[in-house]
Each structure stands twice: as structure tokens, then as C-alpha cells.
Amino acid sequence: MATITERLTNMLAPAVEALDYELVGIEFIRAGKHSTLRVYIDHPQGISVDDCAHVSRQASAVLDVEDPINVEYNLEVSSPGMDRPLFTAAHYEQFQGEMAQVVLSVPVAGKRKFTGVIRTVVDNTVTFGVGEETLDVEVATIKKANLVPNFD
Template identity: 40%
Template sequence: MNGRRELEDRLLEVLEPVVAIDGYELVDVRLTSDRGRTVLQVFIDHERGVTLEDTTRVTHLVDPVLDVEDPIETSYDLEVSSPGLDRPLRTPEHFRRYAGETVRIRTFEPIDNRRNFHGVLLGCEEETVRLDVDGDEWRVPIAAIERANIKYSFDPPKGRAGKVGPGKAGKGRAAKGKAAKGHAGRGTAQSTRPHGPAPNRTAHGTEK
């Protein structure tokens, strides 16, 4: 596990209970770079969907917590948004919920000489993800996964999805509808937080 992932895991531990107080699910956090500036992406979800007001509210919830914990050493932008169509997958429950979807998975280290997997998600057994890649079933431990996302497509997924059974395939299609709903109402609230004493802050929201 690299240093970035360790920091992301720490941020998840700090922010998850804060976000859950108001009934939101903390889907994932990711540290990225945009034109040389660090961006902390916080992905949230709610059973009724996510609006711009939700992302703004969560921004206000996590901002003071980040001030106190101060986990990121450099200046950074905080971006809170819904997961969108390319929803991140992180927990066993995520991988079970979206069985039947087409996904992309990247591992920290090669598994049988490959790190990138693109196929149909078959489900999750305990801490192991089952994935159909071109007709072959792969089993990938969650602990070995660096990144995993739904790969949204307007075409029906190929592979063994039809062999999994009507229940799981139907569940996957329902999950896709939920993801589409989240994307349609996707909002992004951003606050710029220079690291250091007496930081200046600006906040704005945009609909996407």
C-alpha cells in the first residue's frame, strides 16, 4: 500500500462518522492533482439521491474537521460531489450491491501478471471480489485493490452476467438506474483551503 492510499484510509476513518450523522454515505475519498494543485475529492451518496444543497452541507460539515485533524501537509482544494456514473467501489457491500455491472479494477501489485481488470462484477464473498473477464472468472482480494469503479455503458454488460441468475442481474440493473439518478442530480461544492495559519477560504457550488 502506498503513502497516498494510507492517507486516504486515514481520511475515511476521520470523515465517515461525521458524514453519517446526517444520513449520508461516504462512498470514497481520493487525492488527485489538477494543474499542479492537490485536490481532495469526497464522494457522498444518499438513498434519495444527492443535490447541490447536499454537497454544500457536507462541505460545511467536513471543513472544520479537516481544520482540526490537518491530515494533508500541502495546500489543497476540497471537492464534495455525488459518485456519478463511474461510481467508486470500495467495500464488500459496494461490490455486492453492484453485481452485474461492468467495472474496472486496478490492483497494487500484479495478479498473474496483470494489474488492470475490465469485466462484469459477479459479486463479493467475504473480502474477495469475483469478476468475469472475457469469460474467465477472477478472484481479487479487496485488500489488493488500488482503485475500482463502475464502467458505465448504455449497452448491456457482456460476459457471465446472464449466468449469474435473474436476481443478481436484476439487482445490477436497478443499481445502474440509481447511479444514473445520482449523476443527473450531481452537484459539486468546492472550498479552497490553503494549508497554514489563518487560511483564506472561498466556497462555491456548481451544478453538473
Template identity: 40%
Template structure:
């Protein structure tokens, strides 16, 4: 995972909390949104995350962050499930989601489209391969704005 300094520090405090709660850390984001800074923690586990999981992790993390004080400015803490349409950003995400359908958004059109849904077929750290209508299509990672699990009803 590639985190900024604050996210990396939070990860160190969060890892034992997540292990104790038997949940997986899917992602951490620390961003400025309007006048506020927001620390978001996304969790996952087999069978799905429930409200109690989020509450347990949030309370434990809040206590550690209050004690260690790694974030100099005021911020809001949000702990939630990674969601059904979770973002796929890191090598571990690609590995777990291989073969599944994903929604892809591009920075600029390729073959006349900026968005498509396809099966995730490969990832080598620099390129992503998708299966689209029976054909493999490989795109450089830096051309892709976002990849999220596709929600199928």
C-alpha cells in the first residue's frame, strides 16, 4: 500500500486493533474536504463488516490517536466497510479481485470510451489487463482514473 505520512502512521496504530477485531484494513485515506480534514478507514472481513465491527475499531483507534496525537490538525474520523463497490488500488486488492467484474473510469477516452465494465484479468504493477467481450485489453495504470468492483444485481 502507498500511503502518505499520516496514513502510514495511522496504519501502524491500526494494524493491532484490526487484528484484535478480526477485520482486514482495506484502505486508509486522510484528505482535506472543504474546511475539514477527514481520516477514513475502510474495513473488510469474510462474511462482511457490520456496524459493531466499525464501532469497535473506531473506539479503539480513537483512543490510540488521542493518546499518540499523530495528526496535528483537527479531523473527523470515519470507519466503515469497504463497500460492495470498493475501490481497487493496491496489489493486494487486484489479487483478491482477479476474475471479478470491475467498473473502470479512464482519464481520457480509449477506443472512444472513458468508462467500461470488464473482468479483471491481470495486474503487473504498471498495467492492468481486462477481459472485454472475449478479448484481452491491457491499459497502463496511469491512464486509469479508478477501478471499482462492479455491483451485479
């Protein structure tokens, strides 16, 4: 059975892509009446507030028809920003050599949280360089990951 974020991604991706944006990923944060559905979009020319509003209207229409969430929530549409979230193996491939903060759903080599360099991606396994060691992590076990902004 698909998770809520997988179902939402499959539901919203066609609408977002029809508007000529990339659906980077979706986060659904359950918090009772203060739940949040966050939709990250991108475009080669960048993202403006107007872009977010345009996608928000389209996503709202789809969500109103499909009604996939049974609690109150706020819809947020955002650019990925400098601390871009990473959701798929393709994202890790795209940002090889970059530093990422990672939180795992299960520990790997005794680590649940770490910051490391994205080294390689092979068959949904990401190899991170963490200090002097390397960690091989299945994408499915990554709870959350974000790029660490580099201001150099």
C-alpha cells in the first residue's frame, strides 16, 4: 500500500508538470488542525511567489476533487530553497559531491543523524562520506535529507 506522500505525489505530479514546473517532492506533516501539506516545485528559471500561487490554485483544485486527506491542513507551495530537500535517488545523483544533512528512520552503523558528502548512488543506495568513513544508505530508509548550503 502506498504512503500518503506517494499517493499525493502521484495525484499532484501531472497537474504541476502540466503547468511546466518540476514537482520536487511533498511533505505531509500531521499535527491535528495544524497539519501541513508542503509541495516543493522548481523551474529552470527559478520560482517566484506568483509561480507558487499558480501551482497552489491548481493543486487545491485537484485536492478538492480527490479529497485524499481526512484532516484539516494548510497547503504550502514553495521553492526548494538553498537547503533543498532530497526525496529520490535521482536527487542524490544530481547533487553528488554536495554536503547533505540526513535523518534516517533506522540507524546505519550506529548513526541516525549525520552530515556527509553525497559520494555515489547505485540501485537506490546512496554512499555518503562522513568524516573518514563511508555509509551506504538505502533511499527508503532516509526519513529526511537536505542539502547544506555552501556560501563559498
